[in-house]
Amino acid sequence: MYPKLVVDLKKLQGNLDAVAEITKDRGGCSLMIVTKGLCADPEMAGLVARDPKVDYMADSRVKNLASYADMARANGKKTVLLRIPMHDEVEGVIQYADISFNSELSTIRLLNEEAGRAGKVHDIVLMIDLGDLREGIFFRNEDLIREAVEEILQMEHINLYGIAVNLTCYGAIIPKYDNLSQLVEIARKIEEKYDIRLQMVSGGNSSSIYLIDKGELPEGINNLRLGEAFLLGNDTAYETDLPGTVGDTVTLQAQIVELKEKPSLPIGEVGVDAFGQKPYYEDRGIMKRAIIAVGKQDTDLDSMTPTDPQIEIMGGSSDHTILDVTHCDRDYKVGDVVTFELGYGGMLKVATSPYVEREYVRG
Incomplete structure (x- = not known):
């Protein structure tokens, strides 16, 4: 799951x-x-x-x-x-x-x-x-x-x-x-x-x-x-990284639920988002945008790094995170899983969320 x-x-x-x-x-x-x-x-x-x-x-x-x-x-x-x-x-x-x-x-x-x-x-x-x-x-x-x-x-x-x-x-x-x-x-x-x-x-x-x-x-x-x-x-x-340690001890995996080409710039008057912030958008033309089923209720978007370096995190809401996959070599499909390394803030929120399952690697 x-x-x-x-x-x-x-x-x-x-x-x-x-x-x-x-x-x-x-x-x-x-x-x-x-x-x-x-x-x-x-x-x-x-x-x-x-x-x-x-x-x-x-x-x-x-x-x-x-x-x-x-x-x-x-x-x-x-x-x-x-x-x-x-x-x-x-x-x-x-x-x-x-x-x-x-x-x-x-x-x-x-x-x-x-x-x-x-x-x-x-x-x-x-x-x-x-x-x-x-x-x-x-x-x-x-x-x-x-x-x-x-x-x-x-x-x-x-x-x-x-x-x-x-x-x-x-x-x-x-x-x-x-x-x-x-x-x-x-x-x-x-x-x-x-x-x-x-x-x-x-x-x-x-x-x-x-x-x-x-x-x-x-x-x-x-x-x-x-x-x-x-x-x-x-x-x-x-x-800095401490000698003898690694930073990918914990990763977040989330599934793509939507994949569509859409404009990069929202249409209409910009107000505030679900968290009371007024976002800024850059017009990059038509994008291939993936939505994954995890959001700000579960993680810190600023503390996540996709393991695929060609993916860019655009932003998100409570339950959704928007990814730019336009320039990815991999041909992503709905149902595919995207993996992220986590910083401390992301790890802390993910570990606290009751909506995120856990899996252990033992060897």
Whole structure:
């Protein structure tokens, strides 16, 4: 059945081996694999859980963690909630996450209470904002960091497991030796002032991995959180391919439902499309246009690349994508299948869509 997401487990394993070699063997860091890019796909999660090189399995959604928490723990992996918990999900956090990333004391207090009711001690990682301006206590607010640490250390059912930073995802700030060194310095001050040892100083995500081979990852960073680097082989700081990885681990296949020659320029007054955008069209004369049965409800058209380089994506609506196949050597027919490589945004939406089937390549 189409549309179909094809997941190549052999290629994913190759990517996992490659990023583990960079992160652990060359970088001396523990390896946290982030599963949200494929919406915690069970086959992918099983591959990660069974791999002895992986130390942590992480996701931004409690529901995704719940789907593999038992399997992860049975294989010696700690489960990690990356997105700051909502107040109304603390029960699930305590049940399914061994570690959660946090920045708000009000939430940590609730986690402490829930952990007490469950008879547990819950590990937290305190987020520090180094300037990307997403989550975390702003690094220049030393008093706020001190107050948070002191209150956390008094909690009976919370353990301060470490500190972390997120870069690139919102403000597009690239991890560098200088800004990550500030995180290391904050960790050092906490450890010295309170005579404790932080088990994790997490220096970011797939945008930080490039620093290892450049020899610029500061000493003291001992963890990286890798999603896109594992899934698509990308260094997301500079959008380069990581050595030993491939980018076609997942592909989208969709079937042609209409194939006709039509003008390239719509006829009539142009308003806005189904998504409130006013499109621009170039007059290219008569085109051979194919419609495939997948659209913006299922994927990100800007994050799809046809494997046939002679196909051009013209645009789409909720349920349709329009392709220009005018100059293709292949004589496409209605019913033929078109294949696309996916970027991170396309992969994330396709994996989340309930209307896209899945197929696995195992060897």
